[in-house]
Amino acid sequence: MSTENTTQSAARERGADGVRLSAGDTELTVHPDHGCRIGSLRVGGTELLRQGDKYGCFPMVPWCGRIDHGRFRNGGELHQMPVNSPPHAIHGTGRNLRWRTARTDDTTAAFTYELTDPAAPWPYPGTVTQVVELAEDGGSLTLTMGVEATGDSFPAQAGWHPWFLRNLGEGQDVQIDFAPEWQEERGPDHLPTGRRITPKPGPWDDCFGMSRGVEVTLTWPGRLELTVSSRTEWVVVYDEQEAAVCVEPQSGPPNGLNTAPRLVTPIDPLEISMTWSWRAL
Template sequence: MSTDNPTQPAPQAAGVRLAAGAAEVTVQPDNGCRIGSLRVGGTELLRQGDHYGCFPMVPWCGRIEDGRFRNGGELHQMPVDAAPHAIHGTGRNLRWRTARSSATQAVFTYDLADPAAPWPYPGQVTQIVELAEDGGSLTLTMGVEATADSFPAQAGWHPWFRRNLGEGGEDAQLDFAPEWQEERGADHLPTGRRIMPKPGPWDDCFGMPRGVDVTLTWPGRLELRVASRAEWVVIYDEQEAAVCVEPQSGPPNGLNTVPCLVTPIDPLEISTTWSWRSLSPGTA
């Protein structure tokens, strides 16, 4: 679940550019390793700005209740940056290291023990950004590894897709078929009850146990599909400028309610693929 009041990210650098076919991607490792730009056929698909694009949510997704989580008998306090909760992890506020890059693929990492990241357990996060050779899809993969003690973690992505692509076109239309919606309490956290999906607008988490499968259609312009083997997706479409489709490894507050334990021999891995096709007449 989302907020438009994130903490201040690291200063933005020029970024790492990938290109294939009619697609161009720019990754900003110095600004939380977010996808700063995705252009298809010259059209920008992501909302622009230091806080937007598409950022990785790691080592948790959405809100943690009161910024606190337990690991066994240990209680940890994360910085409260969406009062009274902590939101969207620490990775989006850090400088990541570019491990390697080519024309269509780049690999980035950061240490969970980075002094700028108040996470109590050592480990490493890796993000792989890969543009298909034909320029028809983008695959994002993230891994969270423990190098000492085990700990609960989550990972996912928070893309800000432009609601309207301009040039007099229609707003994006959203299509998906979740099996349930997590009931949202007044504190913006899931109550633990699963309910039948309600009509939008949403700032809500949905269950898709067969895998995330959401389509955004800009009529007459472009169709974009967000797919992932992950079972959870948050949809945030309460802003006029953007629609967010957020595949993630667990629901908001999941460190407390559905913990996924990362161990030195069992990392957390998650992937999502965005694929697109033009709907413009005369365009392949």
């Protein structure tokens, strides 16, 4: 049997329960049929992500956060996205679709979907790829996402929305430590006003800027320290929920398709990467 056929066979065998990767004492499960989200990440037998259909860690693509009333422009073209968080559209379409498993082995998997998938259409043809890579020692996880245009150019964003458990089952709640250079002022409509302000203390549902790259540390005292890092400069932090906290690196601010568009062209794809690294305490 060819290597390609072996890979496809392994993907089919793992498909019903998701694609499982493992290294060292780390195990994770990706669900390509459910928005290509990471449904579980266990380190030393301890689950780090909130469980449930809406949770885990899902990709936000081809936009992140909210779009003002679901509308954005590309040149003279005005487009309307489904309003799934009235009065706005939120978190892209990729989390609602079945992705195709392109390849998988013990520690790495790659997945794709077409932007014009009729289940959640986007007005421009293109391909999205997500690569999930566990380090050989099981001490870190890297996610990489790419957005490619296969026709006309279009604005796009990409990022991730993880739901980390606030408490790992015993001990103290998680502590969030980061040093942003600014905070995007949030208006009553939950969209950035365009003003950059001095970062305020939480609780947060806010976008922050870190021009030298995102670095946020989550510490469960006496249990685990996990650092979220990315070369992008934008991160949304959400800690208003009792069960979980979110640290969301993304390629632009909420409503960025309108306020800070990043054009994807056939020769200039959008790519973003994020790494989680951890150590026991």
